[in-house]
Amino acid sequence: AQKVTQAQTEISVVEKEDVTLDCVYETRDTTYYLFWYKQPPSGELVFLIRRNSFDEQNEISGRYSWNFQKSTSSFNFTITASQVVDSAVYFCALLLTGTASKLTFGTGTRLQVTL
Amino acid sequence: DVKVTQSSRYLVKRTGEKVFLECVQDMDHENMFWYRQDPGLGLRLIYFSYDVKMKEKGDIPEGYSVSREKKERFSLILESASTNQTSMYLCASNSFTPMNTEAFFGQGTRLTVV
Numbered sequence: 001a002q003k004v005t006q007a008q009t010e011i012s013v014v015e016k017e018d019v020t021l022d023c024v025y026e027t028r029d030t031t032y033y034l035f036w037y038k039q040p041p042s043g044e045l046v047f048l049i050r051r052n053s054f055d056e057q058n059e060i061s062g063r064y065s066w067n068f069q070k071s072t073s074s075f076n077f078t079i080t081a082s083q084v085v086d087s088a089v090y091f092c093a094l095l096l097t098g099t100a101s102k103l104t105f106g107t108g109t110r111l112q113v114t115l
Numbered sequence: 116d117v118k119v120t121q122s123s124r125y126l127v128k129r130t131g132e133k134v135f136l137e138c139v140q141d142m143d144h145e146n147m148f149w150y151r152q153d154p155g156l157g158l159r160l161i162y163f164s165y166d167v168k169m170k171e172k173g174d175i176p177e178g179y180s181v182s183r184e185k186k187e188r189f190s191l192i193l194e195s196a197s198t199n200q201t202s203m204y205l206c207a208s209n210s211f212t213p214m215n216t217e218a219f220f221g222q223g224t225r226l227t228v229v
Contacts, residue, residue, distance in 0.1 A: 035217055035218075044222050045205070045207075045220040047217045047218070047219065050217045052213070091158065100171050101165075102163065102173065103148055103160070103163070103209070105157050108157045
């Protein structure tokens with residue numbers, strides 16, 4: 001069975017604060033992919049990043065960074081110097097490799113950034 | 116650009132009606148997925164398909180069926196719509212190719228069953 005847990009339902013921060021969104025996953029497979037998606041108020045899901053299970057290197061893209069740790073089955077997402085435009089629901093997802101693989105999402109974290 | 120298109124943005128149907136939600140992708144992706152999104156529950160997988168005519172149940176298949184007669188098209192069918200199927204429905208597709216596994220989503224169909 002595979003599962004993704006995003007324990008933070010909602011987070012509110014003031015603009016320019018840093019914020020970390022947590023994601024914990026469960027799988028018995030050794031090969032898999034992890035993803036983060038953003039869903040702004042317009043509703044369409046936007047892909048942010050993909051990580052495969054063999055690549056534990058952290059990644060930084062502008063104000064966004066991702067910390068992948070297999071030892072704790074976590075794939076956390078940090079936004080540095082948050083902005084109002086970062087307000088959205090963020091989803092973490094897990095995909096096993098091979099045919100007939102489910103793409104499983106967490107329940108999402110709603111981030112509210114205020115002035 | 117990858118494009119996943121859902122046939123309707125908004126639908127209102129009556130209880131007991133048979134409802135078809137259509138999804139088309141233009142990137143020759145092998146996999147296609149149907150999710151429903153409800154507040155506090157995230158995206159829950161209804162069905163997915165990894166090839167033409169092949170389908171697998173997701174986590175909440177009850178009350179739904181699917182059809183994939185062509186690679187680019189994946190239909191979700193509500194055999195007899197009920198009010199508890201009022202929800203946002205999202206279609207997605209992705210590829211088996213290791214460097215292209217991210218899923219791309221349609222704009223969603225907000226279905227209301229009255």
